[in-house]
Amino acid sequence: QVQLVESGGGSVQAGGSLKLSCSISESISSGKCMAWLRQASGKEREVVASILTAGETYYADFVKGRFTISQDNALNTVTLQMDSLKPEDTAMYSCAIRYGYRCSANPGSFHHYGQGTQVTVSS
Numbered sequence: 001q002v003q004l005v006e007s008g009g010g011s012v013q014a015g016g017s018l019k020l021s022c023s024i025s026e027s028i029s030s031g032k033c034m035a036w037l038r039q040a041s042g043k044e045r046e047v048v049a050s051i052l053t054a055g056e057t058y059y060a061d062f063v064k065g066r067f068t069i070s071q072d073n074a075l076n077t078v079t080l081q082m083d084s085l086k087p088e089d090t091a092m093y094s095c096a097i098r099y100g101y102r103c104s105a106n107p108g109s110f111h112h113y114g115q116g117t118q119v120t121v122s123s
Contacts, residue, residue, distance in 0.1 A: 002026050002112050004095050009117030012085055016121070020080040022095030022114060029053060029073040033103035035110060036069060036080045038091035038119075048093070049080060050103040058103055063089075085121045092116040 003025040012018055020036065028034060035050035049069040050058045057069055068081040078095055094117070096110035104110075 002097065004097065004112060004114035006093065006095055006114045006117040009093060009119045011120040011122065014085060014087055014121055014123050016085050017081070017083045018085065018119060020082065020093055020095075020117060020119075022078045022080075024076045024078070024095075024097065026076065027073070028071060028076050028078070028097070031099065031101060033098040033100065033110075034069075034071055034078040035096045035098070035103065036078070036093055037096055037107050037110075037113070038089075038093045039116075040088075040091040043091075045107040047105050047107050050105075051078065052101065052103055054101075056103075058105070060105075082119070085119075087121045087123045089119060090121050091119060093119050 008020040036048045039045040066084045071078045098110045
C-alpha cells in the first residue's frame with residue numbers, strides 16, 4: 001500500500017509563508033496526478049492544487065497567485081509553497097494521489113490520501 005507522509009505545517013501570522021512537503025513511497029514519475037487538499041473545521045474537504053506528471057497544474061480560485069505546487073520525481077515528493085497566507089487558509093492539509101493521466105477537482109476521487117498536517121494562520 002502506497003504511503004503519503006506530509007510535513008511542514010505549523011502556525012504563522014497572516015501574510016506569512018509556509019512550505020508543505022509530501023513524501024510518497026512509490027515513483028510519481030508517470031501516470032499520476034498529485035494533489036493537495038484541505039479541510040477546515042466544520043467544512044467539506046476541497047482540492048487546493050494539483051499537478052500531473054507532465055507538469056500541468058491546477059489551482060483553486062481561492063489560492064491562485066498565492067500557492068505554488070511542484071514535484072520532484074527523483075525524490076518522489078510534492079511540495080506546496082504557500083505565500084500571503086490568510087486566516088481562512090487555516091485547515092488540515094493533506095496530499096493525495098490519483099492514478100491515471102487526468103486530475104480531478106473532486107476531493108473524493110483520489111486513490112490514496114495522507115494523514116495531513118495542520119496549518120493555522122492567525123490574524
